[in-house]
Amino acid sequence: MKGFRFGSTQGAFYILPGQDGWEATYGNETLGEFNSPQQAADDLARGVTCPHLSEGDDTSMLEIPEKLADWEIVHV
Structure with a gap:
């Protein structure tokens, strides 16, 4: 089974089954x-509240890509 990982300046984000x-x-x-990994990537890129970020609490500030092709594939 595969998932997706994006390493931001604040740490790694994952989209997993x-x-x-x-x-x-x-x-x-x-x-x-989310219904699909693409929907998760879209929402993270547009901004999801994440109180554990050290700068702000909105993922839209981290330049998370909307395209899953720009995420690293990980096997889980």
Whole structure:
């Protein structure tokens, strides 16, 4: 099974298979569940609240790519 990883200046974000679809995570925090990995990447790029970021709490400030092709593939 594969997932996706993006290493930002604040740390790694993951989009991984979840219980009923896909989960976006940062550290040990789940940022949401999504129907597809593309939907997760879109939402992270546009801005998801993440209180554990050291600068602000919005992922849109981290230049997270919307295209999954720009994410690293990880095997889980």
